[in-house]
Amino acid sequence: MAVVATALGRILADLGVRHAFGVVGGGNILLTAGLTGAGISYVPARHEGGAMAMADAYHRATGHVAICTTSHGPGLTNIATALAEAAKHGSGALVICGDAPSHGLRPHDIDQTAFVGSVPAPVLRIADHQTALRTAVDALELARSASQPVVLCVPNDMISVEVSEHTPALRPSATNVVPLAPAGLDAVLAALTRARSPLLLAGVGAWRSGADKILIELGERIGALYATTTMASGMFSSNRWSLGVFGGFAAPRAAAIIGAADLVIAFGASLDPFTLHHGKLLHPDAVLVQIGIAGERANDRVTLTVTGDASAAADALLTAVNARGLPPSSWRDEVTDDIATAGWEHESYDDAGTDDRIDPRTLTAALAEILPQDRTVVLDGGQFIEWPSRYLPVPEPSAMVFMGAAFQTIGLGFAGAVGAAVGRPDRLVVAALGDGGALMGLPELETLIRTGRSALVVVYDDAAYGFEVHMYGPQGADLRTAAFSDTDFAGIARSLGATAVTVRRVSDLWSVRSWLAKGRPGTLLLDCKVVPQVVAGFLSDLIAGKASTEPE
Incomplete structure (x- = not known):
């Protein structure tokens, strides 16, 4: 047997959490001791908002979940801006905070679930000693599988309650791999068949799905050029056919080449106005295809929206292109010299x-x-x-x-x-x-x-x-x-x-x-x-x- 604070730290460490960032107060100092006691490396921040941003940046740089820990009330409300940034970006982080006692709010407490829900971010609350560890494991797995910040509230009167240290079984994670529908595949293939100057655009969703290698293969097969959104910068950095960043940060010569594309297939990119340079980047007659998971917002400029995981979609397209024997574009031959001087360093x-x-x-x-x-x-x-x-x-x-x-x-x-x-x-x-x-x-x-x-x-x-x-x-x-x-x-x-x-x-x-x-x-x-x-x-x-x- 161990108290919740100790058992929580041990189980999170056992499940692979290695780093935590936070500011301690009465609502979480014992919880933090549980983390450090389990060997989780802890960085004491100077402000809770900073701790949340640290956990966010850690996920962006590594792809792994880190912990942000705060006290209850103002300790939690202090993370609002950084939590919203992490939620809107889609950063996996686990926030462990203190909370009001199980029996109800004290005069200085707030409804933390309602507060976090306005961001929005999921909230899980430890309700009793029997489900405490199950709830903690579920919170971590949700942050990992959904790539989003999740807030785990630990009521003040639950922190020192004894619990069994039996590790709950991990629930099967819901798959995020959405296959490309046959109708969508046919529509994209039809656009490829007509295209003379195709370009593949990768967003951060493509990077997260592991689509970098398959997109290179697809581009090689169809003779396409490559570009990325700002958030996916560097995805094609070593490829000679990359135009760099697509959008408002594109170098003038790269933007001119992009403007000559008659087909742009965007994988895992939200295509916001900045990415499309407020409608000025693409040729008016260019076909713009957006491939992404359900829920991504489409821009009015998009010609065709297709639901599908970026990596799975690129793989399906490559298979279909090979099966149909589509000839590659000759566009690369036409722009070889232009690409060599398309970067900002030449401006x-x-x-x-x-x-x-x-x-x-x-x-x-x-x-x-x-x-x-x-x-x-x-x-x-x-x-x-x-x-x-x-x-x-x-x-x-x-x-x-x-x-x-x-x-x-x-x-x-x-x-x-x-x-x-x-x-x-x-x-x-x-x-x-x-x-x-x-x-x-x-x-x-x-x-x-x-x-x-x-x-x-x-x-x-x-x-x-x-x-x-x-x-x-x-x-x-x-x-x-x-x-x-x-x-x-x-x-x-x-x-x-x-x-x-x-x-x-x-x-x-x-x-x-x-x-x-x-x-x-x-x-x-x-x-x-x-x-x-x-x-x-x-x-x-x-x-x-x-x-x-x-x-x-």
Whole structure:
């Protein structure tokens, strides 16, 4: 026999959970002791929202479930933003939190099930000692099988109740492999038969289904080019026929080639307006096929929506193409020379740097020449995201940890760096943040430094909420609400124990070379004073679109 707190930790460790992140309080400190006592590695965060973002980033970087643990009430409500980001992205994480006693709410309690349900995320609550471990196992398996955050509430009066440590049998996980329906297969084959310039587009759903190799085979067989969404960056990184990112971050020459495609088959991609560049990316006559699991939202631009798991669908298509003897397209022969110069590194621009501020494009391109290719890029939210997305390619989708995309938030970058570094210590973590998001999530910079994780932090510091300044300044916004005096991020980082340098020109990046040569110990923060006038291309498009739709 053991108490719930102890038994819970042991069973989760036995089922393969290796890492937990959290902030302890009266509702979970004994639960956390159960986790650490079972050998689960625990990272104490400075804010519950940071702990949730760490567990989210850990899943993105590894594909495995980590634990976020909080106390009851405000401990749980503090994770709201990060929980919503994880839920909307589809990150498997297990939240273990305290809760009101079984007999009812106290004056300071809230209905935690209702609160989490608004995100939404599934909630399981331990009801009694007989089903406590069964409930915990079900919560973990749901997080794993459905790739979503699941909240396990442990009532205050249940934590120290004795339970049998008999491990409940795992329930069979529901399969997520949805076969391609015959009618859908025939429709896609018909489109392939007519296509002269086919392109295969992979989203993060394709990566999660393990479709990378079969999509390469399918593309080789039909003579297609490849592209990915931002979240699936790197999926075809080593293939010569890859155009890189499809959408608002596409390089101009790559976008021109994409615009010549007469058939685009999207696997596991939601096809949001950004991916389709607000309707400007594809040729008006191009056929757009969306293949994904039921429930994915289709864009109005989609010609044909087909339900099916990405990997299974690609395999079925390849089999059918071979059976019918469809000839491959000759499109690759026509664009060979164009693809060779289609990347951002081949695009010129007028450097806007000054004596005391560096052009963010020049900064990021210079870092790309210094940093090793085997890296995890962690992005916070803000207009600066375009520069690392352009110039810092990643080796595979698990190395692109974009913490603000799903819920349109900022402030999760430092926490994301911790989670990614814990999950993949073998890869260099490069965390990119704007100054606004950096200050919002500053407590977890201390966590990153304190835990000794190796990471390069790049703060794109324009002393403003740059997105809002550029987007809404022309519309009459009072920019005093979005601009600030300069922040000495380097000084802050050094006070917390990191190595830090203020970067105003490319020559200041000597510190990165030195840090790498020493084996990249701990955290190196670059406070990059960037030119505020350089506007990201995707933001310029939004501004132009806003101007064209607003009444004069």
